[in-house]
Amino acid sequence: MPKTSEAGQPRIVIEGVRKTYRLQHTQSFKETFVAWIRRKKISTTFEALDDVDIVVGEGEAVALLGYNGSGKSTLLKLVSGVLRPDAGAVLTRGRVAGLIEVGAGFHPDLSGRENVYLNAAILGMSKSEIEARFDEIVEFSEIGEFIDTEVKHYSSGMFVRLAFAVAIHTELDVLLVDEVLAVGDAPFRAKCKDKIRELVAQDKTLFIVSHDLGMVSELCDRGIVLRRGRKIYDGTADEAIATLKASTR
Amino acid sequence: MSAPSTFDRSAFSVPGTGRGIVDVFAYRYLLRLLVRKGTLTRYHGSVLGWAWSYVKPGAQFLVYWVVMGVFLGLNHGIESYPIYLFSGVVVVNLFNEAFGNATKSIVNNKALVKKIYLPRELFPIADVFIAFVHFLPQLVILFAACLVVGWVPTVLQLGGAVVAIFIVLLGSTGLGLLFGAINVSYRDSQNLVELIRIFATWTSPVLYSFTMVRDSLPGWMYDLYMANPLTAAVELFHSAFWYPTTSQTMERPEDLGMFTVLALAITAVTMLVGQLVFRRLEGRFAQDL
Secondary structure (H helix, E strand, C coil), rough: CCCCCCCCCCCEEEEEEEEEEEEECCCHHHHHHHHHCCCCEEEEEEEEEEEEEEEEEEECEEEEEEECCCCHHHHHHHHHHCCCCCCEEEEECEEEEECCCCCCCCCCCCCCHHHHHHHHHHCCCHHHHHHHHHHHHHHHHCCCHHHHHHHCCHHHHHHHHHHHHHHHHCCCEEEEEEEECCCCCCCHHHHHHHHHHHHHCCCCCCECCCCCCCHHHHHHHEEEEEECCCCEEEEEEEHHHHHHHHHCC | CCCCCCHHHHHCCCCCCCCHHHHHHHCHHHHHHHHHEEEEECCCCCHHHHHHHHHHHHHHHHHHHHHHHHHCHHHCCCCCCCHHHHHHHHHHHHHHHHHHHHHHHHHHHHHHHCCCCCCCCCHHHHHHHHHHHHHEEEEEEEHHHHHHHHCCHHHHHHHHHHHHHHHHHHHHHHHHHHHHHHHHCCCCHHHHHHHHHHHHHHHCCCCCCCHHHHHHHCCHHHHHHHHHHHHHHHHHHHHHHHHHCCCCCCCCCCHHHHHHHHHHHHHHHHHHHHHHHHHHHHCHHHHHC
């Protein structure tokens, strides 16, 4: 079994978590009324996560694996606080930062510089922290002289590089990563992986969702496989990949 | 696998739970950036830019003045009617702008609400501040117009104007939180708000005098009319800007002080209800958007 308690206090505790989505089939009073008259179902429920227990320790790099609809992203959103569980508890210790859909806070009409400040503040950084890291962020993004150009004129690669650079430079104890490494060109991807490795070496906790199994076995030492909202495997990354390949959607 | 028995819960926090509006103060810097973003990008790509902040209320004023002042003869009934009109219009504009934008703020920021946890109250509050920034040019015009016709307000009257702005901002934040939270699941909310905004201009003494309401409605309905916080705010602005420019013989509402206190109480309750409903519905924002 992978280490959990030897690093002392865990960073993330997920206890008996259940998340149910209710899918509404009617959009208006009229439709609801008609459905009620015809005794049709007004809504159906869908268990995105069912009784999931996970403990992640300090300095662990954990990959969350599963096919589409297995509940991976929902779990990540519960840890980031965007969603709340319907049952059970999610607890985190320290600063949690998410590389989740980087660039969500970018505004196309503002310059790269202004967007760096805005997005970093959205990710919870203070003004002095942003100022201290600004040059590092710009350097990492390789945007150079275009930093004062409006973001709408950026190529999609530049946009993503800048967004990623901001997110990866936030002050954090736990890093959540959701499928963002599939972006950028090969040299930039390699650079991102190096940066993530550096964070893991600093005993930061990494919680990553990815379909890129090569990267998972490279970066992570532990893998958890979800299937239809249930945890079916928790162990080493390589065995998790094997379990995933053997399972069906 | 279960958590180690030694683990100490007090060191942990529960993601996605906050203290509501109190947390917005912890995010002051982000609030400032959001307001800056809103004001910078407002007129982006338009040639006239910020001039629109002068042109729009100017055009609105002109229409009201021609119809109400000239055609319907209020120019003769109310002394220095243009200033009477404009000082009321700017208050209602502030309310409409702040309330309308705050209502749509969560839906407009759905990309962020769905991806990253922040105190979501930030968005409606930022929109209220942005509305306030856009109110300032109108206030400047009002100041200039008053000074041209000769304006010597008392400290009490100016204090009343500050209280009026506070009432409008607090009230529109409370209503914005309430309707903005409901708007996430039911877009009927923003349509209802459109209706309220149309009513706002007419249910306060902006275009006409409060005496017309008093003289044509039964006493209790007049009291109800005066209990509208926006009415108190408009009358406070009239007292501060319009009244000192007249011969000071026009009738003023009795008990304006009492209605001001009442307005403050009502807006405080609105704020409380808005925050409570917002907190209640907040848990569903990310999945309903």
